[in-house]
Amino acid sequence: MTIVKEAPAAAPNVVARKLTYVKAFNEGLAQAMREDENVFVAGEDVAGYGGVFRMFDNLLDEFGPRRMIDTPISEAALVGLGVGAAARGLRPVVDLMFMDFIGVCLDQIVNQAAKMKYMFGGALSVPLTITTASGAGLGAAAQHSQSLEAWLAHVPGLKVVMPSDAYTAKGLTVSAIRDDNPVVVMLNKVLLGSTSEVPEEIYGIPLGQAHTARQGSDVTVIALGRMVGEALAAADELAAQGVEIEVIDPRTVQPLDTETMFASVRRTNRVLVVHEAVTFGGLGAEIAAQIQDAAFDHLDAPVLRIGAPFSPVPFSPVLEKAYVPDRARIAEGCRRLLERS
Amino acid sequence: MTIVKEAPAAAPNVVARKLTYVKAFNEGLAQAMREDENVFVAGEDVAGYGGVFRMFDNLLDEFGPRRMIDTPISEAALVGLGVGAAARGLRPVVDLMFMDFIGVCLDQIVNQAAKMKYMFGGALSVPLTITTASGAGLGAAAQHSQSLEAWLAHVPGLKVVMPSDAYTAKGLTVSAIRDDNPVVVMLNKVLLGSTSEVPEEIYGIPLGQAHTARQGSDVTVIALGRMVGEALAAADELAAQGVEIEVIDPRTVQPLDTETMFASVRRTNRVLVVHEAVTFGGLGAEIAAQIQDAAFDHLDAPVLRIGAPFSPVPFSPVLEKAYVPDRARIAEGCRRLLERS
Amino acid sequence: MAQRASKKSADPAANQESAQVVKDLHERMVRIRLFETEAGKLMEAGRLPGFLHLYVGQEAVAAGVMAALRDDDQITSTHRGHGHAVAKGVGLREMYAELYGRVTGACLGRGGSMHINDLTRGMLGANGIVGAGVPIAVGAAFAARYKGEDSVAVTFFGDGATNIGAFHEGANMAAILGLPVVFVCENNGYAEFTPQSGHMLLTDVADRAAAYGMPSVIVDGMDALAVHRAAADAVARARAGAGPMMIEAKTYRFYDHQGVKGLRHPYRSAEEVAEWKARDPIDLLEARAVADGTATRAELDDVWQRTRDEIAEAIAYAEASPLPDPADLLLNVYSG
Amino acid sequence: MAQRASKKSADPAANQESAQVVKDLHERMVRIRLFETEAGKLMEAGRLPGFLHLYVGQEAVAAGVMAALRDDDQITSTHRGHGHAVAKGVGLREMYAELYGRVTGACLGRGGSMHINDLTRGMLGANGIVGAGVPIAVGAAFAARYKGEDSVAVTFFGDGATNIGAFHEGANMAAILGLPVVFVCENNGYAEFTPQSGHMLLTDVADRAAAYGMPSVIVDGMDALAVHRAAADAVARARAGAGPMMIEAKTYRFYDHQGVKGLRHPYRSAEEVAEWKARDPIDLLEARAVADGTATRAELDDVWQRTRDEIAEAIAYAEASPLPDPADLLLNVYSG
């Protein structure tokens, strides 16, 4: 998969280097910890074990038990620890392992972290980063495969990023940590081992800025997280058939850079939104609602949404494969959009 | 506020009788408990005190402590109690008091109640009813005023109803209890004391069926919960100016009766969706996304959404008033839609 | 088994307590009492929007604990947070202005009663979600230790709150991380309208501390000096790095769960209310102070009078303060 | 303080145990062991999708408890649920078919390892969320009492799970409602890769029961008979209406947290693993059975052989079973 990489401003002589998504995350986190003594990490098995997804490998060796904290299985207290520490000036990174577990600690995320600054009249900031792994595709079934960005993006006070490759896994993580607000970093489990070019030095990727991963004139595809790669693959396939797809990776879903989307749609006049989450009430709904408003006179077809059907994530791989959107469904969606006069 | 009331099928001689929203809820619940011995109620201060909103008044007297259970402040265990009891054939009604508290028990609602039937291969049903009070307008501030239907409607396996008046408070509650799925009944705090005509006998209102609360040809207003009354008031005001507004009350937001909406929009060609929840990622997004798709060629203007701004609910009444959508904003929205050629 | 410290307070040693401390406790309690009774009146008069969970009756707890704290020590509070805020030194003007929803309020009018905070005083906020303040205090204590500071964090919670997951998780987290957190359970015998016997099988909430390997102590929550001594011990312990501890203060609220309605309500017997009222924490302290010569009646009365004036001034300030501007609806949703 | 029942098992009274019970426990344990080791092999061979949290080493707990239960007694389980399911009598065919993701599986291939259930056997499901099964068991017990039945509910959970809110809330709920729930903590010393000493300050998880006014007992979790006696007592107590009780079974898992990888891993010392392996619960029971004449070696071997055959047949059944049809993606999302 080819992604137009932004060269970090301060790094003119970067030699192309490929890194896996999880290693890129890890490198960004380590660099952010070096950059700011106030950054620490807490979570279940993040220190001694390095995280069940190896996200935190080697960090205990470098940063020691003061900054790498293994906690009990107590997600509400874990996020609360982060909220309290952030309120007192630290920059906690708390890890929730599987995104599906937010159901046990959503109060601390939504009613505490996200609202505290506002409710307190601006008296403080909550520079908290929450990392977690989302997405289906590993046969992990209904309680370990969800993509719940729509819940979080609906919460004023939160920011939410969805890295789509190694480059963004690093840059968005760094930016999340540097940001003064609570930010949820939704890593994708299936992407953990995927590679892309990643600069060695620390760099941030601006939150709230979408990235045009591929330019094209026929259809705009707005894809979240892992779906960016699928969209690019679909674009390759369609290019062979003479259809030029523009692929937009929002990167941040809250705040959402709709201007980039609007501008693209005004050129292509056709748009498809794709995400792993169930379609109903997913982020695609918000994007479609905004586009049909802002680009009403430019649309040659309704905004098409592709997401999961309205069901929990099935276990059996044959069902899971049919459940999660993929390049074939995206390509087919683009063709359907183009058929519409 | 005038609402076209459906006469219950089995009740030809009903004498018009007005009841408050909370009393109507209470009556429906009591009748459902009489109808089915398996229905019981559990929650904080629901028995001895009758509920902080008086939702459960007098039920302890009639049904006794076996069926009216006061619980500790343990919402996760409370919902879990309901899940386990429902899995074993009872029809629990568990009360969450303020909807804002679902953050402490969402796992039991979303990962357990909603998914159990599916994950278990259909081996059981979870006929659980969750009652809760939502909405702003009482100066209850950011942690006691939310409308979080968008979260729940995004969850396969759940149903969600939003009674808009006393009549629906009773009928939807009865249907929720009779339904074999987990259903969340979102009462609205501001409406608790409002009155409308309510038949005395037990009746259900079909889940997943929208209701056209007022017919009109110029603009379709789809309003959730308390906003239905506001929309009807706006319609009255606009009628005086010769504009005929059609008001649709979805009543159930999951499953959502979009057919009624589509049919209306195909006639009016203009639609406004209004809810108390923040606009971004709210249910209005889903409704707008579906309408722009299904009625693309019928829309004379983009679907307009009216919701709260992207902020927690403010405390100060002067701010709260500006925050929550109302009849004036709805009327203004309709006018804007009509101005668009 | 929780240690019982309540005995101690009947001890003659109590008389040794410095007059300074007694006066400090008295002043804090009077401030709370008057703040709350006036707030209750304003609410009854329909002048305040929203809910009020008044602290009247429990003053000895907030006063006793807060007198053992420094400004840089942090507290997290509850829905019943006014007493904690007043005792921690939050300005009365800002507090009333907040209750009135004015832009000069402690939350710029955005938060109301349940979100009063003052970071300059280590008041990390009241909280509308039962138990939610517990893990936040643990985080504050973590930050203090991380930064090499010797401040402590105190988290207040009710008897009812000890049934919620966040309490359990927060207590275990503090214990396993050995953090300087003092857990103060204000056991007023009720969670809303449910008596303690209806929400747990234990008589002493303090016995829950053992589940976390945490020591605990039970004090007479109507005895400000007893509370103060227990708090000073627990705070000193935490500050010295010996980890968290729980204090259970047996107390009572004189008003209804929310609002003022009055003392008697079907869920509490008139006798029970009368018994507790007979042990009004301010009366108790005043009686002892006068009896042992720590203070004269006139001195005590003077505190009431001065405080009354200050409160009247604060209310006037609040009433004269401007409302927030609806144009600023999005203020402070995000930083930066 | 939790009662220690582990002593009892060294008691000569143990020999009185009926041969019937010993054989029952043995058979259940062998079934679990073989089910799990074969599942592990299939996983290593890349034949099974998803995750597997194997139960090997802990068999005495599931066997001991389940032998004290009736079919109408309900259990809720965990991510490490195969042992509970097998011991409760869930069909091996349906279990393997589920691990293979076949439509003949216990969840029609929709749930996988962490959602195996069988309502006809009172198996209310494994669970992917730590602690979530606890309140569900409380609800099942509530339903039993509500309907006037005398069945009980048993909830299994690990040492690590006792740190999560749902455990705390569920335990208190069961206690205050006096419900027939038996809380079985399988303390295998680790929550994933974190030793117990890294997630709580207590040595005995059973001591947490006191926080709910619940009695508790500690048993040797490698001794099926000891577990069985403790479970029989607790179940009888609950069935008689005396309310919930907690059993802590000290045990060990012989495989990795997830998957099979092997016994040794940096987080556990070779000595520790060897010590526990030397107390393999099946070996222990077999040695005792042979020593006291309850069973002959040949009889025991026969159980292994019969079970092996049954397992092979079940695996063959699973492999021959059809996959679910993607056209049925929306099956069972809703009732009706």
Ligand SMILES: Cc1ncc(C[n+]2csc(CCOP(=O)(O)OP(=O)(O)O)c2C)c(N)n1
């Ligand atoms: C999670 C949650 N559940 C329920 C409530 C509603 N509620 C507010 S105060 C309260 C009772 C608290 O009892 P306790 O902890 O003893 O404090 P007290 O009111 O006695 O000071 C309840 C149930 C809430 N705010 N948050």
Ligand SMILES: Cc1ncc(C[n+]2csc(CCOP(=O)(O)OP(=O)(O)O)c2C)c(N)n1
């Ligand atoms: C709420 C939640 N947090 C974290 C996890 C990830 N997780 C699965 S098993 C496990 C360890 C459980 O330890 P314990 O309860 O001792 O059971 P054991 O694995 O030892 O049998 C963890 C942390 C989860 N599934 N659910």
Ligand SMILES: [Mg+2]
């Ligand atoms: Mg209380």
Ligand SMILES: [Mg+2]
């Ligand atoms: Mg364990």
